[in-house]
Amino acid sequence: MTQQTPDDHSPALVYANFVSDLALGLEASEVLDGWAEQAPRKMWLLGPGDVLLTPVPLSAAFQRYAAQSLDVHPEQLAVVVVPPCPGASMADAVRGAGLTDEVRKLVHERPGISLLPTALDSSCVGFAREVGVPVTPYGLNGPTPQALRIVSSLNTKSGFRDVASALGMRMPEGVVCHHRDLRALVERMVRKHGPVVLKPDRSAGGHGMTFLSASQPQLPDAGPGLDGMWVIEERLDVAHSVSIQLSTGPQGSTVAYSGEMRTREGSFIGYEAPLRGLAATAADELVRWGVKLGDHLAHHGYAGPFSLDAVITHDGTLFANESNVRRTATTTPHAMVTRLARTAGLVHPAWLLGRRRSAKTYTFAQAVRLLEHNELAWCRERRDGVVFYMDAPLDGHTWRYAVISGSAGRLAALEQRLAETMAFEA
CATH class of the missing domain: 3.30.1490.20 (ATP-grasp fold, A domain)
Known part of the structure; x- marks a missing residue:
């Protein structure tokens, strides 16, 4: 089985179903709609002929910026905005908005297209059948009921604890x-x-x-x-929060990347890769655990991406935390980093993700001009720089960004310059 990547020539129906009962009950619509505001980052997965179904609109400025960065003509892409419906899955929101026929038309015009969901849930599988496309990477038969059950179970804390214990992972009591x-x-x-x-x-x-x-x-x-x-x-004496992203299927499990999470009171606010310092000392054990979990998923019929989150205590001991059997907050930015780095001949990029508030309000175009004026924008000739991987924030202040370089040591300097340029709050 070949995993689809953003650079494959086969067109993709990128299905940004952040509203999914895998992560939280659909009744918590206010929280899910907040998560769905991150859907614009899916723009970085698109290539010629691809279609994006998104629960939030993307500004024209952001679409041009992403397309130009990826050397893709905007007219080669299709973006369909699906107004969210409180308490409903994205598939039901598509139907409720009367967009099903439009999606079928786009699919018909793109032979070989397949659905690439954020979360593999039963509603997205049903929607794929309804519009006549396979789900990546399962082919026409789609995922089995057993695969859907293991995905649902391992997106719970209790389901993960049961499996992790059986696989010999160390966990908090x-x-x-x-x-x-x-x-x-x-x-x-x-x-x-x-x-x-x-x-x-x-x-x-x-x-x-x-x-x-x-x-x-x-x-x-x-x-x-x-x-x-x-x-x-x-509650452990945590020194570092880490994660590893892998992909699994019938041919086994492979590591995509690993890194250290930035957190505030347990909430994810950023990421740094690759692992360094004390965090790197746990990498081998983290890989072993990740491969075991991937093989377990594959045994139950799952194929695709997943992550394993863990923490390292101050004495250097690794403890498993949870699994995320879906595309995570770092999956798409990593795909973006990989695509941009490849065009610059950067084989092993160091990168970080951040979320900071600016003291001033900027439009997306204004923020990009600030990067360019201060020579901070991603530059393939220089092989480093900053990318706004999300659209302009709704509040005008809270920016999500990626910093890319060939040197892990240079990331901090670039991020500091970015903080000064954007007048980020402390």
């Missing part, structure tokens, strides 16, 4: 319970371990994560998507 039983089990865990971490069983991006101790006993409310199962874990 923890228990699984319903929200109604949280108080009693939290009190027991705090008495035994001191500080603990509470995680909704099905969540992503740190949503709902709560840190508790004897001096901070306030339990989280049972809001939308948070009234079901939870995991309570001992």
